[in-house]
Amino acid sequence: xxxxxxxxxxxxxxxxxxxxxxxxxxxxxxxxxxxxxxxxxxxxxxxxxxxxxxxxxxxxxxxxxxxxxxxxxxxxxxxxxxxxxxxxxxxxxxxxxxxxxxxxxxxxxxxxxxxxxxxxxxxxxxxxxxxxxxxxxxxxxxxxxxxxxxxxxxxxxxxxxxxxxxxxxxxxxxxxxxxxxxxxxxxxxxxxxxxxxxxxxxxxx
Amino acid sequence: xxxxxxxxxxxxxxxxxxxxxxxxxxxxxxxxxxxxxxxxxxxxxxxxxxxxxxxxxxxxxxxxxxxxxxxxxxxxxxxxxxxxxxxxxxx
Numbered sequence: 001x002x003x004x005x006x007x008x009x010x011x012x013x014x015x016x017x018x019x020x021x022x023x024x025x026x027x028x029x030x031x032x033x034x035x036x037x038x039x040x041x042x043x044x045x046x047x048x049x050x051x052x053x054x055x056x057x058x059x060x061x062x063x064x065x066x067x068x069x070x071x072x073x074x075x076x077x078x079x080x081x082x083x084x085x086x087x088x089x090x091x092x093x094x095x096x097x098x099x100x101x102x103x104x105x106x107x108x109x110x111x112x113x114x115x116x117x118x119x120x121x122x123x124x125x126x127x128x129x130x131x132x133x134x135x136x137x138x139x140x141x142x143x144x145x146x147x148x149x150x151x152x153x154x155x156x157x158x159x160x161x162x163x164x165x166x167x168x169x170x171x172x173x174x175x176x177x178x179x180x181x182x183x184x185x186x187x188x189x190x191x192x193x194x195x196x197x198x199x200x201x202x203x204x205x
Numbered sequence: 206x207x208x209x210x211x212x213x214x215x216x217x218x219x220x221x222x223x224x225x226x227x228x229x230x231x232x233x234x235x236x237x238x239x240x241x242x243x244x245x246x247x248x249x250x251x252x253x254x255x256x257x258x259x260x261x262x263x264x265x266x267x268x269x270x271x272x273x274x275x276x277x278x279x280x281x282x283x284x285x286x287x288x289x290x291x292x293x294x295x296x
Contacts, residue, residue, distance in 0.1 A: 033245045033252040050240060050253045080255065082236035083262075147248070154247045165248045199248040 022061035025164040025200030027054055027072060031154070034198045036074055040174075040189035047086070047188065053078025056105075058200055060164050062146045065121040066114045071107040072198065094180045097132060105130045109137070119146045125168075131177040140170035151201050161203035168196040210280035214273045221269025228261045235262035 027034060034054035040047040053075030060068045076098040081087050091098045108127040115122050126139040144166055151161035171193050175181045180188070225231075239258040242251050 031245070032254075033248065033250055035252050037253070050255070052253075080238065082238045082240065082260075083234045084237045086234070145248075150247055163248060165250060167250075197250045197252065199245070199250055 022059040022064075022067060023162060023164075023202040025058045025060055025070075025162075025202045027056045027058065027166075027198055027200040029054060029199060029201075035196075036079075037195040037197075038079070039193040040191070041193070042189040043186050045187050047081060049079055049081040049090070051075070051079040051104075054198060058108075058164060058166070060144065060146070062119075062148075065116065065123065065144060066111050068111055068123075068125075068144070069108055071105060072196075074104040076102050076104055094182075096179065101132045103130075106138075119148070120144070121146070129172070131172070132179060134177045136172075136176055138170065138172065140168050142166060142168040151203060154199075154201070159201070159203050161201060164200045164202070166196065166198040166200070168194075170194055207280045207283050207285060210276050210283070214276035214280065217269055217276065218273035221266060221273065224269075225261045225266040228259060231260045231262055233262055235265055236260040 032052055034052065036051040036054070038047075038049050038051070051074050054072065055075075056070060056072040058068060058070030058072070060070075076096050077091060079090060079096060079098075081090055089095055093100075106127050106129045108125050110126045111123050112126070113122075113124040121144045123142055123144070124139055125142045126137065128135050129138050144164060147163040147165060149160070150163045151159050154163065171191050174183075174188070174190050174192055179192075237257060237259055238255050239260060240253045240255045243254050244251055
C-alpha cells in the first residue's frame with residue numbers, strides 16, 4: 001500500500017515537472033534593490049555611478065533554464081553619479097541624451113553553455129542591447145538563482161510566490177554606442193564595466 | 206586695509222580647510238550625493254542607497270586656499286599707513 005502511494009506521488013511530481021510552464025518574473029522592484037553599477041576607469045579619472053530605474057520581465061523555467069527569454073529596461077535618467085556637474089553632462093546630449101533616448105534595454109535572443117548547481121544556474125546569454133538609440137548584439141555570462149517561495153519573505157507575507165535573482169557582469173565600449181566619442185580616453189575610459197544585480201518576482205495566482 | 210585683507214585671508218583659509226575636513230576630506234570632485242552599499246537579506250543582492258549630502262572636493266579646497274593666498278598677496282601690495290602721517294593730520 002505504502003509503495004503504491006509512493007509510486008503515485010513520484011509519478012504526480014514527475015508529471016507536474018514535465019508540464020511545468022515558465023514563470024514570468026517581473027523586475028519592477030518597489031524596494032529599490034535592483035540596480036546597475038557602471039565604472040569607467042580612465043588613467044586620470046575614475047567615474048563610478050549607479051542606476052536603479054529597472055523594469056522588465058524574464059520568462060524562466062526552473063526545470064529548463066535554457067528556454068529563458070526576457071527583456072530588461074533601465075531608465076536612462078536613473079543613471080546617477082555623485083558630482084552634480086558630471087551628472088548634468090552624463091544626461092546631456094553628448095553623453096546619454098536621456099531626453100531623446102529615455103531607455104536602455106537588453107533583450108535576450110539565445111542562451112548557451114547552461115550549467116546548473118542546485119538552485120543556481122549560469123549561462124552565456126546573448127541579446128540585443130540598445131543604448132542611446134544604438135543596438136548591438138552582446139553575449140554575457142549571467143547567473144540565475146531561483147528562490148522558491150521567497151517572495152513572502154520580501155513582502156512581509158503580503159504576497160506569495162517565487163523570486164529570481166539575476167547577476168551579470170560585462171563590459172561595453174563607449175564608442176560602440178556613440179557616447180561622446182570625442183571625449184579623451186585618458187579622462188573618460190573607453191571601456192564601461194557594467195554590473196547588474198536584479199531580483200524579479202513571480203507572484204502566485 | 207592690509208590688516209583687514211590678512212584677517213579675511215586667514216578666515217577664508219581656515220574655513221575652507223575646516224569645511225573640507227568636516228565633510229570627509231574627500232580627495233575627488235565635490236559630491237552632492239553620497240552612496241552607501243547595503244545588502245538585501247532575502248536575495249543577498251548588494252544595492253546602493255543614495256542620500257543627498259554635500260561633500261567638499263579638491264576644487265573647493267583648492268579654490269578657497271587660492272583665494273586666501275590671493276588676498277594675502279594683495280595685502281602686501283598695499284602701502285602701509287604711515288604713523289608719522291597720522292600724527293601730522295592731528296590738530
